[in-house]
Amino acid sequence: MAMSAVARDTVFALRRQIAKIEGTLPERLEAPVPGAPRTISGRAIPGKVRSGLPSGIAEPTGSGVTIVRRGLAVASPDAFLHTGIERLDTALGGGLPKAALSEIHGLETRDAGTVAGFALSLASLILKQKQGLPVLWIGTAEIFREAGFPYARGLHALFGIEPEQLLFSEAPKLLDALWIAEEAARMTAFAAVILEIRGSSRLLDLTATRRLHARAQAAGRPVLLLRQAGEAEPTAAPVRLIVSAAPAASRETLAGPLAGSIGRPAFTVDIGKSRTALPGQFTLEWNPDEHAFAERTENSVAVVPVPLRGTDPAPASGAVLAFPPVASPAAISPTAGDQPSRQQRPAHRSPRRTG
Incomplete structure (x- = not known):
């Protein structure tokens, strides 16, 4: 029983310290009083100590109860x-x-x-x-x-x-x-x-x-x-x-x-x-x-286009084509005049001479 009382006081002190750090002051934070009935918001509650209670209420300890409301602190x-x-x-x-x-x-x-x-x-x-x-x-x-x-x-x-x-x-x-x-x-x-x-x-x-x-x-x-x-x-x-x-x-x-x-x-x-x-x-x-x-709730106008994080936005799709459509596949066949000369061919495509 003595160890249980020490454990209850330790848990109470830790919860109080955590509430101060988080800035969520409790609406009601009372130390457990031995022999007092367990109450939540003024109502006596039966039952044993258990975990897994809702986040708004701390679990009862021993014969008393520590109530920690995780709501906002009342401030002016x-x-x-x-x-x-x-x-x-x-x-x-x-x-x-x-x-x-x-x-x-x-x-x-x-x-x-x-x-x-x-x-x-x-x-x-x-x-x-x-x-x-x-x-x-x-x-x-x-x-x-x-x-x-x-x-x-x-x-x-x-x-x-x-x-x-x-x-x-x-x-x-x-x-x-x-x-x-x-x-x-x-x-x-x-x-x-x-x-x-x-x-x-x-x-x-x-x-x-x-x-x-x-x-x-x-x-x-x-x-x-x-x-x-x-x-x-x-x-x-x-x-x-x-x-x-x-x-x-x-x-x-x-x-x-x-x-x-x-x-x-x-x-x-x-x-x-x-x-x-x-x-x-x-x-x-x-x-x-x-x-x-x-x-500002209405739509704004961007004065300077702002890119997305890391990459530029993709252009919107449209109906304008880069090249006009052709009538038949034969129309796209290259002619002799369109072939590049030997001097205009890329260097990596010309035969490599050795020796």
């Missing part, structure tokens, strides 16, 4: 950064968590500008609420050399961010960048911290991301992890958004869409991981005048 609306897109915020369970680590992933190096633009859009929304505080952007010399720095005039014109509101920290190695990010994430002097890395590294494992997530929760500030050209790997971030460039729509005028024009910048956002585990794909446009997102 102020705990999330609302993107302004109702469908996206609903799919994310309220929006991006403010006091957490959020991952923004670009699948290829050419998506670096798109990922940076999406991060600056989020930073613009954050600075509306945290006025007077700067944003710290951390990266290695390699990533800044490959992707470059944001343009100061573009920051103000497109996102409403003053140049002095965006601070950069260039580290020689990824290990140094992670150390800077951990120290900056615990500070309340920044409105947000952005860590940009390139590729996949063994240094960015679950342990490193858990530290960043814990520091963000303690300081109540968001930490954005920008990943360029890396495979999706397990991290402690509750939210992972996969961002790529979307074709720009035509510019709207009073007379309607202006043909051949380039409209607002657009992003294709896929939910790779979230608190709700709901997948979804959204096409968002950034309004540089109002500094807000808008969802």
Whole structure:
């Protein structure tokens, strides 16, 4: 019996720790009390301990019961950064968590500008609420050399961010960048911290991301992890958004869409991981005048043909033939004038002389 009580306490502690890591706080999490009736939602339940219960309820242990609802934690609306897109915020369970680590992933190096633009859009929304505080952007010399720095005039014109509101920290190695990010994430002097890395590294494992997530929760500030050209790997971030460039729509005028024009910048956002585990794909446009997102649902016009991942798309089939049809097989027989001369024949078909 003593061993059984120790085992119950150990299982309870592990479940509590897992719930904290996953960010799914239980609606009701009670330690088993010896001699108390087993209850679920206030109702006594008979039966023995068994496994294989539904995913919404933890299995009873001993004479008590540990109830772990795998639903969403009850949080106030102020705990999330609302993107302004109702469908996206609903799919994310309220929006991006403010006091957490959020991952923004670009699948290829050419998506670096798109990922940076999406991060600056989020930073613009954050600075509306945290006025007077700067944003710290951390990266290695390699990533800044490959992707470059944001343009100061573009920051103000497109996102409403003053140049002095965006601070950069260039580290020689990824290990140094992670150390800077951990120290900056615990500070309340920044409105947000952005860590940009390139590729996949063994240094960015679950342990490193858990530290960043814990520091963000303690300081109540968001930490954005920008990943360029890396495979999706397990991290402690509750939210992972996969961002790529979307074709720009035509510019709207009073007379309607202006043909051949380039409209607002657009992003294709896929939910790779979230608190709700709901997948979804959204096409968002950034309004540089109002500094807000808008969802685009109508068909867009591609200004530049975008090839598929790795290969170009096959041309559409049509009724136009490369050669006109012939009346009979005799019409395609070659004539003497069509035969190439000896000098025009390929070298590999001429006889090879030896000796």
